[in-house]
Amino acid sequence: MIYWLEMGINGCEDVEITKFFGGIINKGMMDVYNYDEFVPEKFERWMRFDISPSLGKKSENFTLWNLEEQPTSLEETLNQSLFTVVEFGSFT
Amino acid sequence: MNKIANDFSSENIGSIFIYTNEAHPGESYPHLTSMKQKNTHAKALRDVLGVNRPILLDALDGACHRYFGSMPNMTWIFNRSGVPVYKSDWTDANSVRNSLEYLLDVVKRRKTGVRLAPFTVERLDYRESDRVAFYQRLAENGPKAVEEFRKAFGEN
Numbered sequence: 211m212i213y214w215l216e217m218g219i220n221g222c223e224d225v226e227i228t229k230f231f232g233g234i235i236n237k238g239m240m241d242v243y244n245y246d247e248f249v250p251e252k253f254e255r256w257m258r259f260d261i262s263p264s265l266g267k268k269s270e271n272f273t274l275w276n277l278e279e280q281p282t283s284l285e286e287t288l289n290q291s292l293f294t295v296v297e298f299g300s301f302t
Numbered sequence: 303m304n305k306i307a308n309d310f311s312s313e314n315i316g317s318i319f320i321y322t323n324e325a326h327p328g329e330s331y332p333h334l335t336s337m338k339q340k341n342t343h344a345k346a347l348r349d350v351l352g353v354n355r356p357i358l359l360d361a362l363d364g365a366c367h368r369y370f371g372s373m374p375n376m377t378w379i380f381n382r383s384g385v386p387v388y389k390s391d392w393t394d395a396n397s398v399r400n401s402l403e404y405l406l407d408v409v410k411r412r413k414t415g416v417r418l419a420p421f422t423v424e425r426l427d428y429r430e431s432d433r434v435a436f437y438q439r440l441a442e443n444g445p446k447a448v449e450e451f452r453k454a455f456g457e458n
């Protein structure tokens with residue numbers, strides 16, 4: 211997990227960052243997704259609840275990381291309880 | 303939402319918080335450029351804002367968040383098999399509590415032998431909207447976040 215602490219935008223490939231926690235990250239997507247100012251042309255594109263997955267169908271699995279920098283997965287987390295409440299958000 | 307996590311944990315209901323992009327980046331908490339920074343912001347969410355549920359970081363490109371619609375503060379409920387049974391484009395504790403109580407009742411009814419088939423329902427729920435409190439929270443991100451929000455929604 212050395213790359214956890216070292217990986218930032220500086221030094222990344224223009225198109226993709228590989229071996230990023232075992233996955234592939236698109237830098238272009240990363241930059242657009244992490245918009246630097248709250249202006250409609252930058253945030254409105256992400257308000258896409260209308261195309262979110264339907265209820266009742268098994269979701270895709272995703273790698274997630276805890277605050278101790280250890281990887282886990284959404285599936286592994288959900289498997290631990292009868293139901294799991296998942297809130298999405300940030301400090302801001 | 304912390305209280306809901308506590309209230310329902312004995313019913314085998316898990317609760318997690320998935321850390322996304324910054325919705326209102328400001329001077330104190332700017333937009334994310336690394337996982338290290340994302341980790342630092344997530345720890346502030348825990349230590350400053352008091353989120354005591356397990357916090358998990360999404361990838362820096364928001365793969366998980368984007369898959370589920372990338373709303374800034376949405377909530378989903380999943381069953382053990384990873385099937386979503388509730389989704390809300392904003393987080394509201396009353397709505398989540400109401401849904402959990404319903405879901406637990408479904409489990410009880412099934413245990414008594416009642417045969418139940420799933421169906422989908424849409425419902426308009428209502429959350430409290432405290433503009434003063436919202437702006438106070440926004441100010442913690444930095445003046446930039448406040449100014450940009452005012453401009454985006456034409457508020458003085």
